[in-house]
């Protein structure tokens with residue numbers, strides 16, 4: 311880029327040459343250059359506090375020094391970067407660390423399947439395996455659920471904006487009401503069970519249920535522990551596999567490493583992506599209950615299943631953050647501070663916004679989508695990146711790095727409060 315290329319001209323590069331499909335960049339129209347921890351910096355040196363964190367792909371903040379060191383050392387040694395699914399020292403180290411620091415202390419037993427590097431591909435693999443194991447076709451997903459946008463996963467994604475883009479039949483998925491979807495007081499699992507019990511309900515016995523313990527894209531809907539346990543029990547009683555999609559809520563986002571730990575679940579299959587690669591490096595996997603691992607070699611393959619640089623970063627993250635319980639306590643402390651700040655903001659605007667969420671996956675619902683949009687825009691103007699989620703994009707979703715300090719979190723919350731005040735009063 312020549313020195314004389316102005317910021318304006320650089321913006322033209324994107325509008326002239328990049329597909330219309332681009333999206334986040336429309337809401338946050340800066341040209342970013344560097345990032346460290348919770349701070350994003352643009353080409354003119356302007357800073358933003360990042361409450362988006364790659365939609366949960368950089369839970370440990372940007373360019374964390376411990377992870378960067380591991381990645382740089384590996385590159386300096388000419389470590390194998392691309393390796394299909396060949397055995398490598400980097401992969402062995404990751405599997406070892408994941409086994410001894412993540413699975414073993416939680417008494418979980420899983421085989422690890424590395425899939426193509428997107429979350430959607432992990433979901434595709436989990437569905438394919440569940441169908442293969444059971445010989446059944448149906449998947450039950452939930453209202454407001456989000457599982458990715460390739461066709462198999464899209465069939466289980468509820469939002470019709472995304473579904474409408476496919477223009478093909480998307481079958482074999484039945485949607486059931488998520489916890490709370492029919493209003494407080496209504497036991498949505500009873501609705502689900504009614505379908506399962508009645509041979510004339512029109513729903514065939516499904517191969518699997520796929521669920522997020524807290525819906526991220528769907529607007530931060532937190533399923534209760536009772537509901538999650540009830541769902542696991544229902545699956546057991548009807549011999550349906552339980553797939554937890556922990557792509558967004560996992561890797562400590564809600565506190566514990568796995569989001570389902572709060573309900574003490576032992577899902578049959580777990581999908582992980584986003585922050586499992588720790589440094590924003592693409593990596594996805596499916597955790598498979600050992601007796602369900604009926605794949606034949608290469609049945610679900612892909613060129614980029616062996617991102618060894620991601621294995622290195624992932625291993626460093628496990629060793630840095632997940633040996634012992636400090637991370638869980640840190641997230642709990644920051645989550646409490648975030649909750650207090652959001653409550654204080656909401657108290658000022660009772661009736662218009664309502665806080666919700668768990669861990670560092672919190673936010674608030676606005677009484678109208680236009681308000682959420684205005685808040686996100688006003689926040690950006692003030693130096694805070696925060697996105698909208700939910701069926702109507704009416705929810706403000708705050709996802710600061712798990713590693714953010716108290717002071718920086720408070721600063722981000724101050725900016726959010728100013729943005730809310732301005733948006734409510736119709737100021738920019």
Ligand SMILES: *Cc1c(COP(=O)(O)O)cnc(C)c1O
Pocket residue numbers: 365427428429430431433456457458459522526527555556557558559583584
């Ligand atoms: C982001 C996400 C996906 C899809 O991951 P991609 O990498 O975008 O394909 C699937 N499930 C959940 C819960 C997600 O948040």
